[in-house]
Amino acid sequence: MTHVNSIAYYFMRRKKHPQKEIEEAVKYAESRGWKYKKAGKSAHAWGRLLCPEASVEGCKMSIWSTPRNIENHAKQIRRKVDSCQHREDEKGESNE
Numbered sequence: 144m145t146h147v148n149s150i151a152y153y154f155m156r157r158k159k160h161p162q163k164e165i166e167e168a169v170k171y172a173e174s175r176g177w178k179y180k181k182a183g184k185s186a187h188a189w190g191r192l193l194c195p196e197a198s199v200e201g202c203k204m205s206i207w208s209t210p211r212n213i214e215n216h217a218k219q220i221r222r223k224v225d226s227c228q229h230r231e232d233e234k235g236e237s238n239e
Contacts, residue, residue, distance in 0.1 A: 157181065160189060160206065162213050168220035169206060175224055192220065196229035 157179045160166040169179065169192065176195035182188040187208065194202035204223045210216035 157190065161208075162210075162217075164213050164217040165206065165210070165220070168217040171221055172224045175227075177224060177227075192223075194224075194227045194229045201229060202227045 160169055172192050173179065177192045180191045180193055182190045182205075188205040189208040190206050192204045192206060196202065202223065204220060206220065207216060
């Protein structure tokens with residue numbers, strides 16, 4: 144698998160999250176330039192969200208399959224997206 148193919152594999156079209164509130168929060172993140180990365184086979188996480196900064200310094204957040212509190216986890220996702228220093232503005236430009 145080439146480097147480009149391996150990157151495409153991680154950012155493939157994703158499955159919907161089983162919890163409606165979390166799915167909406169993930170869509171919120173994606174609408175602001177964040178990318179979904181599928182979790183590993185033995186992970187407790189459903190996946191990860193990565194901010195628009197495509198480097199080690201970029202923000203990341205694990206999305207749990209079965210969080211203890213669904214509403215709080217959805218709020219945490221939105222807060223993380225809103226507080227990201229690398230977020231894109233409405234024109235698709237970085238805020239740095």
